[in-house]
Amino acid sequence: MGLLSVEDLKTYYFTGAGQVKAVDGVSFTLDKGESLGIAGESGCGKSTLGLSLIRLVKGGGIVGGEIKLYDKSLLTLSDRELNELRWKRISLISQAAMGALNPVYSVGAQIVEAIRAHSEASKKSAWERARSLLREVDIDPMRATNYPHELSGGMRQRAMIAMALALEPDLVIADEPTTALDVVTQAQVINLLKTLRQRLKVSIMLISHDLSILGQACNRVIIMYAGKVAEVGDVNSLFRHPRHPYTKALLTSFPDIKGERKALTGLSGSPPDLLNPPAGCRLHPRCPAVMDICGKDEPRLVQISEDHQAACHLVGEGGR
Ligand SMILES: Nc1ncnc2c1ncn2[C@@H]1O[C@H](COP(=O)(O)OP(=O)(O)O)[C@@H](O)[C@H]1O
Ligand SMILES: [Mg+2]
Numbered sequence: 616m617g618l619l620s621v622e623d624l625k626t627y628y629f630t631g632a633g634q635v636k637a638v639d640g641v642s643f644t645l646d647k648g649e650s651l652g653i654a655g656e657s658g659c660g661k662s663t664l665g666l667s668l669i670r671l672v673k674g675g676g677i678v679g680g681e682i683k684l685y686d687k688s689l690l691t692l693s694d695r696e697l698n699e700l701r702w703k704r705i706s707l708i709s710q711a712a713m714g715a716l717n718p719v720y721s722v723g724a725q726i727v728e729a730i731r732a733h734s735e736a737s738k739k740s741a742w743e744r745a746r747s748l749l750r751e752v753d754i755d756p757m758r759a760t761n762y763p764h765e766l767s768g769g770m771r772q773r774a775m776i777a778m779a780l781a782l783e784p785d786l787v788i789a790d791e792p793t794t795a796l797d798v799v800t801q802a803q804v805i806n807l808l809k810t811l812r813q814r815l816k817v818s819i820m821l822i823s824h825d826l827s828i829l830g831q832a833c834n835r836v837i838i839m840y841a842g843k844v845a846e847v848g849d850v851n852s853l854f855r856h857p858r859h860p861y862t863k864a865l866l867t868s869f870p871d872i873k874g875e876r877k878a879l880t881g882l883s884g885s886p887p888d889l890l891n892p893p894a895g896c897r898l899h900p901r902c903p904a905v906m907d908i909c910g911k912d913e914p915r916l917v918q919i920s921e922d923h924q925a926a927c928h929l930v931g932e933g934g935r
Contacts (some may be wrong), residue, residue, distance in 0.1 A: 618785055619645040619668070620683045626660075626667045628675030633771040636888045637663035637675070639842035642916075647785070650812050650819045652829030652850075654865060655790045655839035658886045661822045662710055667789045668820075669701050684785075702733045705777040710790040711824075716763040722774045723749070723759025751815075752807055769800035773807060780815065790822040816819050824867045830854055831908070835922065838862045841886050841897035844916060847922030858925040860904050896928065900914045904929055 619768065626638040635658040645651050653661045668670045668682060670689060682689040684704060692700060701707075718724055726745035730736050736744065746756035754766075763771055772792060779787050793801040809832055812819050823829055829836050829850075836853050838846040838861060839855040846859040857863045864882045882901045887893055893900055899909035908928050916924040917931070 617672040623680040625679035650833045652833035652836040702782040706784040707788040755876040786818045788820040852923040
């Protein structure tokens with residue numbers, strides 16, 4: 616069943632130098648219980664897309680397109696309705712907030728605070744709920760009274776996930792939830808997200824620059840480049856038969872020991888400044904397969920197979 620539909624979404628930042636086209640014509644749908652990954656190098660608009668879905672873009676705004684949750688537009692909501700939307704329907708664990716619990720309150724108190732700020736729950740029932748949420752993310756409920764510094768990095772991350780689940784949202788957006796973690800802890804957090812999706816039937820949108828993480832946790836993946844969708848598809852098709860040169864580059868480069876990605880294999884430079892993105896295909900100045908047409912015409916997303924599309928002049932209609 617369709618939970619979320621995004622149609623030609625444009626989210627720009629307004630700066631003294633002009634408009635930064637951070638999300639520029641993105642369309643996709645997300646079904647209930649689905650786990651959708653958003654991949655792409657830093658600066659490609661992934662976080663802006665996540666923030667747009669709960670209407671929390673600061674320094675800019677949604678300038679075009681449509682976002683619908685269960686067929687209801689999110690772009691016409693009143694402040695009161697927006698308040699209902701956040702936490703209760705969609706919760707976002709932002710990149711900035713990841714692991715950044717308030718140091719002066721216990722983790723339990725912070726979950727209780729989130730519950731009580733958005734519901735009528737009594738203090739007692741909110742504490743009960745907080746403990747059961749901690750259990751849900753594999754943290755001993757006895758630790759509810761611990762302060763963030765008393766928990767490991769992985770536990771703090773899981774406590775953040777517990778908080779995001781507090782109001783039983785339909786969709787949890789997790790922006791780079793494992794980036795600061797070591798490989799073992801990363802795997803634990805990813806497994807947790809997988810289990811929660813199955814057990815609680817919550818939809819998950821997982822944002823990461825690391826495609827291998829998304830391959831483990833998601834059933835569909837969107838590859839974003841310079842504010843646009845380069846390729847989208849079910850995880851098997853996209854990983855086995857990538858069609859976009861950008862996807863191929865992402866798939867063949869691996870993070871170094873610190874988890875940071877080195878220059879992408881086969882691609883020079885970095886994503887463009889979205890104040891003045893290149894004409895035509897935005898990848899063309901970096902693309903190893905560039906053709907004359909690429910600097911002139913913007914490629915449309917074309918259907919390759921049932922759930923697989925790519926926007927590249929090399930890919931013809933019908934995926935040829
Ligand atoms: N507040 C802001 N003002 C102006 N530009 C911004 C702002 N936040 C992000 N950007 C720009 O928007 C683009 C997309 O950023 P972001 O959504 O953070 O990408 P990602 O999450 O993929 O790294 C980048 O070019 C970034 O420089
Ligand atoms: Mg980001």
